[in-house]
Amino acid sequence: xxxxxxxxxxxxxxxxxxxxxxxxxxxxxxxxxxxxxxxxxxxxxxxxxxxxxxxxxxxxxxxxxxxxxxxxxxxxxxxxxxxxxxxxxxxxxxxxxxxxxxxxxxxxxxxxxxxxxxxxxxxxxxxxxxxxxxxxxxxxxxxxxxxxxxxxxxxxxx
Numbered sequence: 001x002x003x004x005x006x007x008x009x010x011x012x013x014x015x016x017x018x019x020x021x022x023x024x025x026x027x028x029x030x031x032x033x034x035x036x037x038x039x040x041x042x043x044x045x046x047x048x049x050x051x052x053x054x055x056x057x058x059x060x061x062x063x064x065x066x067x068x069x070x071x072x073x074x075x076x077x078x079x080x081x082x083x084x085x086x087x088x089x090x091x092x093x094x095x096x097x098x099x100x101x102x103x104x105x106x107x108x109x110x111x112x113x114x115x116x117x118x119x120x121x122x123x124x125x126x127x128x129x130x131x132x133x134x135x136x137x138x139x140x141x142x143x144x145x146x147x148x149x150x151x152x153x154x155x156x157x158x
Contacts, residue, residue, distance in 0.1 A: 114154055121147055 015023065121144060128140055 110154060110157075114151060117147060117151055 124140065124144055128144070131140070
């Protein structure tokens with residue numbers, strides 16, 4: 001067939017009837033193939049355009065998502081700063097509570113001492129009551145007065 005095509009290099013006016021018929025069939029076949037090719041190409045172009053349009057829509061959606069993510073990241077940064085600030089404040093409150101606990105321990109220690117002293121004085125008073133029933137003991141009363149003065153001083157310091 002390639003040999004026959006090479007032989008058709010003659011101008012159309014010099015071709016014989018068979019050559020013209022053969023050339024017409026070849027041209028018709030080429031035109032038919034070209035028409036089919038252009039239809040397929042047109043279909044591919046339409047699909048490509050539709051795909052390109054879809055890619056554009058997806059790109060817009062991605063851009064919208066990125067904007068929302070940026071907004072969320074900004075909110076997260078603000079929230080993290082607030083949480084850090086709250087954490088700092090909680091640490092300060094913890095330190096203050098620890099300090100207060102130390103103060104309470106000192107007060108509790110002083111109160112324990114006072115409770116022991118008061119218990120001792122109660123016992124002394126019992127002894128004095130017993131002794132007073134028979135006679136008054138001036139020295140024990142002075143000692144008790146001195147102890148009460150000490151308790152009052154402790155209470156003023158606490």
